[in-house]
Amino acid sequence: MRNESSALLKVDGLEAWYGESHILHGMNFEVHKGEVVTLLGRNGAGKTTTMKSVMGMVGKRKGSITFEGVETINLSSNKIARLGVALCPEERGIFSSLTVKENMVLPPIVKPGGLPLAEVYDLFPRLLERGGSQGTKLSGGEQQMLAIARILRTGATMLLLDEPTEGLAPVIVQHIGDIIRKLKERGFTILLVEQNFHFAATVADRHYVVEHGHVIDMIPNAELTSNMAKLKGYLGV
Amino acid sequence: MMTLFGIPTAALFGQLLLGLINGAFYAVLSLGLALIFGLLNIINFSHGAQYMMGAFVAWLGLTYMGANYWVALALAPLVVAAIGIVLERTMLSRLYKLDHLYGLLLTFGLALIIEGIFRQLYGISGIPYAVPKELAGGWNLGFMYLPIYRAWVVIASLVLCVGTWLLIEKTKLGAYLRAATENPALVQAMGINVPIMITLTYGFGVALAAFAGVLAAPIYSVNPLMGSNLIIVVFAVVVIGGMGSIMGSIVTGFMLGLLEGLTKVIYPEAASTVIFMVMVVVLLIKPAGLFGKGA
Ligand SMILES: Nc1ncnc2c1ncn2[C@@H]1O[C@H](COP(=O)(O)OP(=O)(O)OP(=O)(O)O)[C@@H](O)[C@H]1O
Numbered sequence: 158m159r160n161e162s163s164a165l166l167k168v169d170g171l172e173a174w175y176g177e178s179h180i181l182h183g184m185n186f187e188v189h190k191g192e193v194v195t196l197l198g199r200n201g202a203g204k205t206t207t208m209k210s211v212m213g214m215v216g217k218r219k220g221s222i223t224f225e226g227v228e229t230i231n232l233s234s235n236k237i238a239r240l241g242v243a244l245c246p247e248e249r250g251i252f253s254s255l256t257v258k259e260n261m262v263l264p265p266i267v268k269p270g271g272l273p274l275a276e277v278y279d280l281f282p283r284l285l286e287r288g289g290s291q292g293t294k295l296s297g298g299e300q301q302m303l304a305i306a307r308i309l310r311t312g313a314t315m316l317l318l319d320e321p322t323e324g325l326a327p328v329i330v331q332h333i334g335d336i337i338r339k340l341k342e343r344g345f346t347i348l349l350v351e352q353n354f355h356f357a358a359t360v361a362d363r364h365y366v367v368e369h370g371h372v373i374d375m376i377p378n379a380e381l382t383s384n385m386a387k388l389k390g391y392l393g394v
Numbered sequence: 395m396m397t398l399f400g401i402p403t404a405a406l407f408g409q410l411l412l413g414l415i416n417g418a419f420y421a422v423l424s425l426g427l428a429l430i431f432g433l434l435n436i437i438n439f440s441h442g443a444q445y446m447m448g449a450f451v452a453w454l455g456l457t458y459m460g461a462n463y464w465v466a467l468a469l470a471p472l473v474v475a476a477i478g479i480v481l482e483r484t485m486l487s488r489l490y491k492l493d494h495l496y497g498l499l500l501t502f503g504l505a506l507i508i509e510g511i512f513r514q515l516y517g518i519s520g521i522p523y524a525v526p527k528e529l530a531g532g533w534n535l536g537f538m539y540l541p542i543y544r545a546w547v548v549i550a551s552l553v554l555c556v557g558t559w560l561l562i563e564k565t566k567l568g569a570y571l572r573a574a575t576e577n578p579a580l581v582q583a584m585g586i587n588v589p590i591m592i593t594l595t596y597g598f599g600v601a602l603a604a605f606a607g608v609l610a611a612p613i614y615s616v617n618p619l620m621g622s623n624l625i626i627v628v629f630a631v632v633v634i635g636g637m638g639s640i641m642g643s644i645v646t647g648f649m650l651g652l653l654e655g656l657t658k659v660i661y662p663e664a665a666s667t668v669i670f671m672v673m674v675v676v677l678l679i680k681p682a683g684l685f686g687k688g689a
């Protein structure tokens with residue numbers, strides 16, 4: 158077993174609100190350095206809200222979120238980003254008033270050690286070709302690539318990927334799977350939200366199941382097959 | 395006497411020049427409004443009052459501190475921007491999440507208060523401000539007489555507009571601004587201090603208005619009402635150009651100034667309303683404005 162102190166990200170008793178609606182009710186989970194961990198759960202379970210809370214983008218949050226031992230629950234999102242956490246949002250967040258190239262280099266370098274731009278383009282050659290086009294003129298798959306690509310050069314060590322495969326063709330899903338495995342090899346730590354647990358199983362070390370704003374189970378990837386019936390029950394599929 | 399289409403050239407070009415000068419003010423003011431609206435989501439109705447304050451700071455500086463025109467041109471925008479920044483931090487920043495209407499009402503109220511204070515202190519008869527001696531006099535171009543100061547106003551405004559456009563479209567800072575206009579939360583989550591960017595953008599927009607006010611001081615007199623007379627037309631320009639479009643504001647500002655000047659020659663009775671007629675037509679045909687995106 159890994160010990161507690163090796164947790165890069167530790168979420169403890171996290172509660173979050175959008176205005177008056179109480180969305181997260183005591184989320185607990187942790188992600189260790191170099192791990193790929195997923196949050197699985199039905200629509201509306203609170204996966205995106207969890208990601209946004211970790212990133213500091215939800216107005217009201219309580220409990221504890223530590224990154225590299227630093228408490229971030231009261232930090233603004235720009236400060237959290239500077240610690241080395243980066244989000245690839247569910248809606249991708251490609252800017253239409255920026256070119257592909259401008260989108261790519263928009264996030265500032267927050268720490269040394271990010272992928273050099275040339276290496277990012279090696280992973281996503283298509284983005285180099287389309288550099289001059291308007292960001293939102295890219296296809297859905299290309300926009301997803303861009304949303305992932307632009308957070309790789311910032312030096313962030315913890316990547317939050319919110320449903321990177323949503324709505325994409327199987328070959329592109331496969332490509333994104335390859336990318337995630339490469340990033341893991343490169344030492345990135347990844348928290349992944351997925352609807353598609355078949356895909357999740359090909360990249361992740363562990364899975365947390367989220368329901369009604371808290372974690373109801375944790376399944377190591379190696380035990381996924383033996384827990385398949387239970388998981389399908391959780392997800393209602 | 396030379397004529398063109400039966401109109402004396404001196405009168406034609408004279409009016410076109412006046413139009414161009416008005417257009418320069420429309421452009422600089424609507425540019426500031428567009429910047430502020432884009433990022434703050436606020437229709438800054440106190441823009442006219444801030445333009446007026448620019449002119450007053452120039453006059454006050456000259457009268458009480460002996461600060462000449464050039465010093466005023468550099469300092470007035472800073473002073474008025476600083477006041478704007480205080481307003482933004484203490485009041486406007488509370489309204490960003492609400493409908494545009496609230497920001498409009500607040501800034502409208504502020505404009506009335508600011509104008510009221512200046513009226514109380516300085517009356518409404520207007521105070522003359524001399525053309526700086528470096529720019530006094532004019533050139534006879536043969537077909538018309540060109541006062542140097544007016545040429546300066548047009549050129550300075552053009553440089554300011556083009557410079558601002560380049561800053562926004564071609565620099566990294568501009569990319570942050572464009573991105574934050576679309577999705578401030580995401581830009582902040584990339585590590586950018588968006589609240590400070592918003593404050594500085596408001597300050598910059600206000601500084602543009604104050605700069606225009608200093609430019610205007612030697613042409614029109616310094617008058618507490620100079621802003622409210624102008625700002626109504628500027629809002630029409632903004633509607634025609636498309637709310638929030640940078641290039642739209644600049645081009646539309648100059649074009650409508652020229653159109654106004656031309657109308658003065660051809661059919662003077664319509665000169666003061668032609669811009670509003672264009673506004674009505676644009677609203678009917680392309681409600682988002684000539685350069686606006688979406689519906
Ligand atoms: N901006 C918001 N304001 C109010 N409620 C919200 C907001 N965003 C999400 N919610 C609510 O919070 C709950 C959790 O939403 P969240 O987006 O975190 O779910 P999710 O697990 O990511 O779902 P999905 O799989 O559909 O992406 C939902 O009930 C949703 O309606």
Ligand SMILES: [Mg+2]
Pocket residue numbers: 204205206247
């Ligand atoms: Mg979601």
